[in-house]
Amino acid sequence: xxxxxxxxxxxxxxxxxxxxxxxxxxxxxxxxxxxxxxxxxxxxxxxxxxxxxxxxxxxxxxxxxxxxxxxxxxxxxxxxxxxxxxxxxxxxxxxxxxxxxxxxxxxxxxxxxxxxxxxxxxxxxxxxxxxxxxxxxxxxxxxxxxxxxxxxxxxxxxxxxxx
Ligand code: HEC
Numbered sequence: 001x002x003x004x005x006x007x008x009x010x011x012x013x014x015x016x017x018x019x020x021x022x023x024x025x026x027x028x029x030x031x032x033x034x035x036x037x038x039x040x041x042x043x044x045x046x047x048x049x050x051x052x053x054x055x056x057x058x059x060x061x062x063x064x065x066x067x068x069x070x071x072x073x074x075x076x077x078x079x080x081x082x083x084x085x086x087x088x089x090x091x092x093x094x095x096x097x098x099x100x101x102x103x104x105x106x107x108x109x110x111x112x113x114x115x116x117x118x119x120x121x122x123x124x125x126x127x128x129x130x131x132x133x134x135x136x137x138x139x140x141x142x143x144x145x146x147x148x149x150x151x152x153x154x155x156x157x158x159x160x161x162x163x
Pocket of ligand 1: 057058060061062063064065075076077079082086087088089090094095096097098099107112116125126127128129130133142146
């Protein structure tokens with residue numbers, strides 16, 4: 001297992017060709033310091049999420065967001081490595097002034113939960129035109145899915161089949 005995770009991390013690094021260029025808290029790093037690649041790596045309550053449901057919910061997000069670095073930005077910014085990243089800092093994306101004003105924050109599960117409940121209330125003036133997810137379980141599930149997918153899209157697909 002450790003070997004497998006290591007191989008996956010190398011693959012991600014090669015894909016980014018920028019391994020080690022992020023000194024502060026590598027996005028999505030688990031408590032043990034490894035990359036999040038399975039549900040068991042997630043912090044609570046996300047380790048109890050329904051990843052398959054999260055994958056289904058993420059279809060809504062997919063209209064506007066990719067998690068694959070090579071796919072770049074769509075209507076919304078690319079979400080690869082979004083956790084632990086400051087808001088509005090994805091390269092080559094024209095963010096709203098509102099989100100740009102929030103750069104002191106960092107995207108965590110808890111912040112994303114508030115954002116996804118109602119983007120317009122969390123950040124008046126945002127240009128993420130998405131009504132929000134009313135169901136707290138749906139938010140937990142999609143955030144858990146994204147915690148894995150934002151590191152490794154293939155690992156997220158696998159996690160969704162391992163309920
Ligand atoms: C209709 C298109 C659209 C949909 C659907 C959408 N988003 Fe977004 N999203 C955006 C746009 C546009 C922004 C940039 C907002 C701004 O600049 O104010 C954004 C920003 C974000 C950010 C902040 C990224 C950063 O770099 O700071 C996150 C996280 C995010 N969206 C997650 C999601 C998730 C998860 C879903 C699905 C539940 C979703 N979005 C659905 C368009 C969308």
